[in-house]
Amino acid sequence: MSRPSYEETVGFHGHSCPGLAIGYRMTTVALDALGASRADDEELAAIVENDACGVDAVQFVAGCTFGKGNLVFLDYGKPVYTFFSRTTGRGVRVLGHRRGMPEGLRDDRARCTDWLLHAPKEDVVSWREVRIEPPPMARLHGSALCAACGERVMETRLREVGGRSLCTPCAEDTRDD
Numbered sequence: 001m002s003r004p005s006y007e008e009t010v011g012f013h014g015h016s017c018p019g020l021a022i023g024y025r026m027t028t029v030a031l032d033a034l035g036a037s038r039a040d041d042e043e044l045a046a047i048v049e050n051d052a053c054g055v056d057a058v059q060f061v062a063g064c065t066f067g068k069g070n071l072v073f074l075d076y077g078k079p080v081y082t083f084f085s086r087t088t089g090r091g092v093r094v095l096g097h098r099r100g101m102p103e104g105l106r107d108d109r110a111r112c113t114d115w116l117l118h119a120p121k122e123d124v125v126s127w128r129e130v131r132i133e134p135p136p137m138a139r140l141h142g143s144a145l146c147a148a149c150g151e152r153v154m155e156t157r158l159r160e161v162g163g164r165s166l167c168t169p170c171a172e173d174t175r176d177d
């Protein structure tokens with residue numbers, strides 16, 4: 001699949017917004033820096049330091065998705081993504097900013113979004129190569145049935161409570177029934 005356009009990314013996200021625009025720029029800068037294209041499998045991994053709108057650009061444009069397991073979320077609240085190519089062993093850290101944004105754009109979401117999309121990349125993204133440990137590959141785990149609700153649970157998520165193996169909601173259930 002060739003690189004999705006911003007408009008196609010809006011189709012995935014649901015709306016156009018400054019957060020998606022900067023996420024799109026950060027993701028495309030990173031892919032260019034790594035010489036990478038959209039990941040069909042786990043050849044590319046992303047570590048994102050926030051869970052805001054822009055992460056949908058990471059998922060849609062870079063193919064680093066929650067479901068495939070090549071998207072790692074760190075709850076740091078920072079506009080930073082780190083991409084790692086398993087093919088080349090190279091990593092790039094991208095930081096979104098608005099350094100060159102003209103006065104007065106900040107309060108106008110549509111114009112702000114447009115500026116973020118079309119500004120020179122140096123005005124909206126800083127990036128540098130980094131050496132990082134490869135993020136762990138997604139793993140498949142066996143599953144078993146919760147002794148209380150009977151629903152299937154990944155084995156690594158079962159908890160032993162009073163000699164019974166329970167899912168998290170059942171283990172944390174404090175009802176007396």
Ligand SMILES: [Zn+2]
Pocket residue numbers: 013015016017019020053
């Ligand atoms: Zn949004």
Ligand SMILES: [Zn+2]
Pocket residue numbers: 146147148149150151166167168169170171
């Ligand atoms: Zn249960």
